[in-house]
Amino acid sequence: MTKSHVVNPGARKLGRPGYDLDAVLLAAAQTFTERGYDGTSMDDLARVLGLSKSALYHHVAGKEQLLQLATDRALDGLTAVVEEAVAHDGPAADRLELLVRRSVDVLVAELPFVTLLLRVRGNTATERRAIRRRREIDHAVAELVAKAVADGDLRSDVEPQLTARLLFGMVNSLVEWYRPTRSGSDAAELADAVCAIAFAGLRRS
Amino acid sequence: MTKSHVVNPGARKLGRPGYDLDAVLLAAAQTFTERGYDGTSMDDLARVLGLSKSALYHHVAGKEQLLQLATDRALDGLTAVVEEAVAHDGPAADRLELLVRRSVDVLVAELPFVTLLLRVRGNTATERRAIRRRREIDHAVAELVAKAVADGDLRSDVEPQLTARLLFGMVNSLVEWYRPTRSGSDAAELADAVCAIAFAGLRRS
DNA sequence: TTATTTACCGACCATTCGGTCAGGAATCAA
DNA sequence: TTGATTCCTGACCGAATGGTCGGTAAATAA
Secondary structure, three states, X not given: OXXXXXXXXXXXXXXXXXXXXXXXXXXXXHHHXXXXXXXXXXXXXXXXXXXXXXXXXXXXXXXXXHHXXXXXXXXXXXXXXXXXXXXXXXXXXXXXXXHHHHHHHHHHHOHHHXXXXXXXXXXXXXXXXXXXXXXXXXXXXXXXXXXXXXXOOEOOOOOHHHHHHHHHHHHHHHHHOOOOOOOOOOHHHHHHHHHHHHHHOOEOO | OOOOOOOOOOOOOOOOOOOOHHHHHXXXXXXXXXXXXXOOOHHHHHHHHOOOHHXXXXXXXXXXXXXXXXXXXXXXXXXXHHHHHHHOOOOHHHHHHHHHHHHHHHHHHOHHHHHHHHHXXXXXXXXXXXXXXXXXXXXXXXXXXXXXXXXXXXXXOOOHHHHHHHHHXXXXXXXXXXXXXXXXXXXXHHHHHHHHHHHHOOEOO
């Protein structure tokens, strides 16, 4: 069996060295994203990490807990940017653009976790909880869009909720094709493109 | 067990009446979409239809065949509109808008099948085949966008492929929230909203 | 009535699933 | 060396999975 132990850097810990929860969680999110949550067995995941299934259970209470931790990480990141945008001062339209840019940042920074979140279906209690938290975020976004429309800064011929859904449908679609580059962050360029197209439209102005 | 036999309308057939492949396929696509392909067992599906698992296997060769038939139906619809748009005459930008409108039509008309297609991961040969066909479609779309940019009708400050991805990321996101209404087709209104936002942008003009 | 055709059922099978358990191996401190 | 701590393994368990098989039920045609 090919072992690729991730030894913890710096601070020595007690006992036999090996994986920690964070490394397991990252691998889990990536594998769940690639093959789907239901399509990934704990044995698959163990093989990816290069250890036995029972060793995996030393780090984690169960499969569902992995999903919980992973989706929470994504949700915490997204909730933070929504709260930031809502609390910010200035016109709602500007705050919405800020929200889009920050959301792209989070998607890029936490890609495997957000991808997993966006694919959750609702089969288990954990999944339904994640969906509930997502809905709260979507609601806050729709409110911000509605404010921007009321301010007269956004087009009023499309329902605010529909606008919000299409806008973030575009933003979130990024998890379908974006893959990180080795050379630092291209999140800013990506956010520029998204904002340009979303706010000013595709057509040459 | 609650039986809800779908008796075939009109033309009488030979033998005991019951389900036909089409009804099974529709239920399969809906259930796969709700719970995920891997998250749906053949027994689950049989229960949804109100019959036994072995009866299900009388209609279908296997689980993977259901996925194949369902994704093919979505891909055939999408391929048709792409070919129509490509073959159409007029400026590329107009053909692109036509493609978006027709795509919305297909998404609405074949919602469970397209939704399933967009969630396919690549675990089986069938899934990989579907993904390959999808890539061909995406490629044709990107070419159309590139032509429209070359014509000077679309903004050139964003890579054509990125533009294509974001545009259809927005279009495809519709499967995440759109639910059919009992009162006929609202596909046209939906397409209007999508085109307005995508081509002219969110901001008031 | 009987033959034919189509649809269905319950019992069964090999495999895989998430998860458990008792113990072994690697590390550090004393 | 010994003990404490942490990480890991192989064997195992009951349940669920995709799929099969022999036989039955309901319809039309002869």
